[in-house]
Amino acid sequence: MIAYIHGEVAEITEQAIVLDTNGVGYEMICPNPFRFQADIGQKIKVYTYHYVREDAQILYGFQNQEEKLLFAKILNVSGIGPKGALAVLATTSVQDFVVAVEQEDEKFLTSFPGVGKKTARQMILDLKGKLPFNYTLETGTMEENIDSSNQQALHEALEALKALGYSDREIKQVKPALAKEAEATADTYIRKGLSLLMK
Template identity: 40%
Template sequence: MYAYIYGTLEEVDSQQVVIEANGIGYHIFVPGLILQKLPSKGSKVKLYTYMHLREDCQELYGFLEKEEKIFFEKLITVSGVGPKAAIGMLSTLTVNQLALAILTGDRKTLCKAPGIGKKTADRIILELKDKIDKDAMSFSDTASASPGSWSNERMEAFQALQALGYGAAEAESALAGLEEKDASALIRLALRKLDNPGR
């Protein structure tokens, strides 16, 4: 229907926005993490949109990046995951964190999203694991390079952190921004960050 909507940001609340374009106000549901990135009210904004048609209404969902919309569309292909659940996941985790959790089978991280239980998380992993392009995980929602481009040392450190019980998103975040070192040094530095999250 609509590839994107470009207009003036008129209203913002905890789950949705209103964008005025050509005299029409569009009600658009937006993930919480994306709401935080929006400009101030009165500014121009472009949202890539997905229209969900139901018997009783039509709903628009909006995203700042095309890749976010594509990932949303992947999520709602999974049995039991509707648009609201997918928005909840993208409100809790970035696209890179979600993709990494799916690729590594990290159920614990997926279950952080509201309404996602163990069975649904397992279904998401099963149905999407082969549909995620590792090399495409490079847009700017994390401070680290995409897992597909990590060195062997960084990947070894990542796997070691997971073996210690940390989720994929936690491990990736802990390794983000660390200079290249051998695996044991990366693990030590990452554990220091995890033990002192405020520093």
């Protein structure tokens, strides 16, 4: 099993990135390859899942260990393949997915491409209580975990990031981390958000 690859981001396509390591280009299919846009020409570590089947060997790439681990867990769900697992990771954060499974939020789970009620129920059955992530289940929205003065600042920062051209999907992925910032101003949230989005 290839745990990770350290190399230079040489190319980005709609489905994958190519990491150049000592003259060898490793193509890795990613949930959202354009997250690596700021890393073109830079050396980075990409966590990999080596998927093997009779007719193909495919490398899947992830920005962190949590995404890789969740991908592997989702693959264990009956009826879910790599394409479905990638779709989940491309459209939500690890934390939001874990919360949805633990709270049996079928409406949230069926919002993913190709996931109907039957598959959502199977996800809950196969994964509830078995995901090794330490996320609290206090609320489905991170904004409710911070006081009202910070909620407005966070809202302003998210709108600013959207105005800078970042997609709703990208913003949603950094929102949990931003919400953890205590006593932050809109400018602080924006700087932190840009730092996370450019990783």
